[in-house]
Amino acid sequence: MNDDSRSRIMSKVRGSCAGNEAAVIDQAREALGSAPSAALPHTDTCIAFMTNVLRNQGTLDVAPDRSAAVKMIAQYVYQHYRSHRLVAGNDPRLAAMPWRDGGVLPRFGELEAGEQIALSYAQWGVAETGATVFLSGKHNPSRNNFLPEHHVVLVDADSLLPDLETLWQRVNASMAQGDRPRGINCVAGPSSTGDIEGQIVYGAHGPRAWHVVLLGEVSAEQSDTARALHAGE
Amino acid sequence: MEQHSQHFKENAARALADASAVAQRDILALFTPLMREAAVSEFGDFAALRDHVKKMRQHTLDNLDYYLARFELEATNNGNRIHYAETAEDMNSIVLDICQQHGARKVAKGKSMVTEETGLNDFLQRGGMEVLETDLGEYIVQQAGETPSHIVGPALHKTQQQIREQFLENHDLGERDLESIGDLVGEARTVLRDHFLEADVGIIGSNALIAENGYSMLVTNEGNGDLCANLPSVLIICTTLDRVLPRAEDATAIQRLLVRSATGQPQTCYTSFYSGPRRAQDADGPLETHIVLLDGQRTDILASDYSEMLRCIRCGSCLNHCPIFAATGGHSYGWVYPGPMGSVLTPLLTSLEASEALPNACTSCGRCEEVCPSAIPLPDMLRDLRHEQSVQKITPASWRNGLRLHAWIATRPRLYQALTGIGISLMHRLGGKKGGFSKLPLASGWTSKRDFPAPQGETFMRQYRRRSQSNER
Numbered sequence: 001m002n003d004d005s006r007s008r009i010m011s012k013v014r015g016s017c018a019g020n021e022a023a024v025i026d027q028a029r030e031a032l033g034s035a036p037s038a039a040l041p042h043t044d045t046c047i048a049f050m051t052n053v054l055r056n057q058g059t060l061d062v063a064p065d066r067s068a069a070v071k072m073i074a075q076y077v078y079q080h081y082r083s084h085r086l087v088a089g090n091d092p093r094l095a096a097m098p099w100r101d102g103g104v105l106p107r108f109g110e111l112e113a114g115e116q117i118a119l120s121y122a123q124w125g126v127a128e129t130g131a132t133v134f135l136s137g138k139h140n141p142s143r144n145n146f147l148p149e150h151h152v153v154l155v156d157a158d159s160l161l162p163d164l165e166t167l168w169q170r171v172n173a174s175m176a177q178g179d180r181p182r183g184i185n186c187v188a189g190p191s192s193t194g195d196i197e198g199q200i201v202y203g204a205h206g207p208r209a210w211h212v213v214l215l216g217e218v219s220a221e222q223s224d225t226a227r228a229l230h231a232g233e
Numbered sequence: 234m235e236q237h238s239q240h241f242k243e244n245a246a247r248a249l250a251d252a253s254a255v256a257q258r259d260i261l262a263l264f265t266p267l268m269r270e271a272a273v274s275e276f277g278d279f280a281a282l283r284d285h286v287k288k289m290r291q292h293t294l295d296n297l298d299y300y301l302a303r304f305e306l307e308a309t310n311n312g313n314r315i316h317y318a319e320t321a322e323d324m325n326s327i328v329l330d331i332c333q334q335h336g337a338r339k340v341a342k343g344k345s346m347v348t349e350e351t352g353l354n355d356f357l358q359r360g361g362m363e364v365l366e367t368d369l370g371e372y373i374v375q376q377a378g379e380t381p382s383h384i385v386g387p388a389l390h391k392t393q394q395q396i397r398e399q400f401l402e403n404h405d406l407g408e409r410d411l412e413s414i415g416d417l418v419g420e421a422r423t424v425l426r427d428h429f430l431e432a433d434v435g436i437i438g439s440n441a442l443i444a445e446n447g448y449s450m451l452v453t454n455e456g457n458g459d460l461c462a463n464l465p466s467v468l469i470i471c472t473t474l475d476r477v478l479p480r481a482e483d484a485t486a487i488q489r490l491l492v493r494s495a496t497g498q499p500q501t502c503y504t505s506f507y508s509g510p511r512r513a514q515d516a517d518g519p520l521e522t523h524i525v526l527l528d529g530q531r532t533d534i535l536a537s538d539y540s541e542m543l544r545c546i547r548c549g550s551c552l553n554h555c556p557i558f559a560a561t562g563g564h565s566y567g568w569v570y571p572g573p574m575g576s577v578l579t580p581l582l583t584s585l586e587a588s589e590a591l592p593n594a595c596t597s598c599g600r601c602e603e604v605c606p607s608a609i610p611l612p613d614m615l616r617d618l619r620h621e622q623s624v625q626k627i628t629p630a631s632w633r634n635g636l637r638l639h640a641w642i643a644t645r646p647r648l649y650q651a652l653t654g655i656g657i658s659l660m661h662r663l664g665g666k667k668g669g670f671s672k673l674p675l676a677s678g679w680t681s682k683r684d685f686p687a688p689q690g691e692t693f694m695r696q697y698r699r700r701s702q703s704n705e706r
């Protein structure tokens with residue numbers, strides 16, 4: 001760090017500020033309250049999440065249990081690549097999946113150039129944005145979220161959060177335990193670009209497709225409502 | 234970046250002469266506001282969000298010393314190296330130094346208007362680096378040897394056909410059609426993929442720096458910024474010190490405003506927060522991360538009457554809603570930042586003299602302030618800049634004298650009404666039959682494009698007086 005530049009800049013900044021005590025500043029900030037969040041498409045968090053995943057151009061499967069999830073993933077992979085291979089992060093939850101039930105052959109680790117499909121286990125799903133959230137770490141290589149052609153994401157129905165404030169409460173709580181992840185990636189759709197004549201094209205630099213498998217107790221009525229809400233726009 | 238703002242009028246005349254480019258800009262000017270409008274109305278209480286963010290940003294700027302120090306502390310604890318750059322040149326040298334220390338050859342860059350401002354690419358290339366922009370729009374303009382025309386969509390001035398020809402000429406990939414926009418995107422993806430994998434250094438910008446935890450927020454759709462942030466072994470974040478926000482939830486509030494205002498999406502495909510380098514237990518990520526904080530006149534703006542401009546979140550909404558931007562296009566402004574925000578920022582970041590035309594490139598319609606998510610009083614600032622130009626005698630003498638004459642007459646109501654009365658009745662007599670003038674002295678700029686309508690014969694004040702008198706009777 002160049003100390004001279006730093007002190008010159010800091011002293012100029014200080015010259016324009018009131019120089020209040022930290023406690024006064026913190027109090028003023030708290031008094032501002034919180035920002036309103038976006039209106040959800042449905043009051044049920046799970047329906048709202050599924051609707052927004054579909055609106056984000058994601059595809060969606062709902063699996064009641066892990067065996068069903070594996071079969072759905074197998075079918076998705078086979079449908080696109082006529083193969084049962086994929087790369088999964090070293091997440092113990094992924095290692096514990098009953099892969100044989102679907103005949104899937106995962107390789108655990110980081111995606112290498114040329115490999116097409118990555119499977120990640122999301123920490124949370126956020127209804128407000130329809131995003132799946134990943135914390136990078138030993139179990140979660142960030143590149144697996146950005147390098148594949150197809151990104152398949154497992155997310156537990158009981159890890160769905162209503163809005164971004166709740167997401168940060170969770171992240172902050174885990175940071176308070178001393179765990180500050182290097183990267184927090186909120187993924188809400190296949191990569192896209194509108195840079196040529198404003199026309200949206202999917203598959204810019206990141207994955208061309210984003211497939212979410214929601215795992216847990218989700219009723220047929222909930223999925224139908226989400227699909228109807230999405231179709232009705 | 235080299236500045237050409239002093240040629241705004243010539244640039245604008247040239248831009249207006251290109252009929253197909255004008256038509257393309259007209260379409261964008263029609264449809265980008267509609268996209269924003271749809272996203273804003275779906276949000277719920279957007280006005281409350283805007284008001285909250287305005288207050289929160291102002292609070293941050295009022296206490297920037299506190300939040301900047303906190304960010305520095307947290308980001309350093311996260312393992313980043315923080316660099317302070319007083320000038321554009323300082324930022325460029327710091328970045329080149331880091332690259333050279335690592336023996337780097339290849340640099341992959343995410344979109345960053347700050348580095349456009351400092352001319353980083355040229356500087357690194359002169360220093361022997363191979364620098365490739367990876368945002369599709371930036372990649373297209375870099376390859377064409379051009380500059381961005383819009384802060385969000387840098388290549389929106391180019392047609393599909395122009396980009397097709399450019400790719401066929403520049404990419405050695407043999408015979409191919411490249412018929413659709415999807416084909417063009419696919420080709421850029423293929424060409425850039427290797428570059429991501431081979432790059433020694435990744436450079437990105439930042440949408441927000443979070444003081445409470447030292448994270449940097451990155452909001453993108455393409456995923457290129459995240460590839461730059463995760464694949465190369467060195468990551469450099471180039472940004473300015475006014476990007477600091479108190480808490481993560483404040484960054485979230487900005488995220489909600491930014492994407493809706495910029496592209497009309499409810500959220501972008503990727504919103505990422507990066508704390509620093511790879512830790513011992515991490516599977517991947519850069520081994521070293523640097524954050525270069527540029528002042529580049531921001532502290533002067535902070536101390537000036539224009540400090541509210543630092544609330545700008547670079548959404549581009551004021552560009553999309555500005556009739557001057559729509560008519561003349563971004564390149565006419567002759568520097569990094571076009572449209573209303575550019576007409577305020579460019580004089581502040583460069584000089585009033587070099588940007589003389591920009592604060593005048595305004596119809597005072599007020600749309601920019603209406604749609605600005607940060608509620609920046611852009612029209613007031615443009616007027617204040619014009620005033621300063623006049624005080625400093627930068628405005629041409631003919632204009633100043635004309636305005637002085639106008640002010641002298643306008644502050645004498647009787648004289649004003651008498652003179653306008655004579656003028657209006659004269660014009661009515663000369664042009665009344667035809668209904669308009671195809672030529673008028675001192676108004677050739679108007680009449681070269683359309684007729685000037687002939688007045689009805691009487692001024693408003695005279696009619697008003699006559700009617701009030703007859704009502705009294």
Ligand code: SF4
Nearest residue numbers: 545546548549551605
């Ligand atoms: S001035 Fe306002 S509308 Fe314009 S880019 Fe900045 S934040 Fe967006």
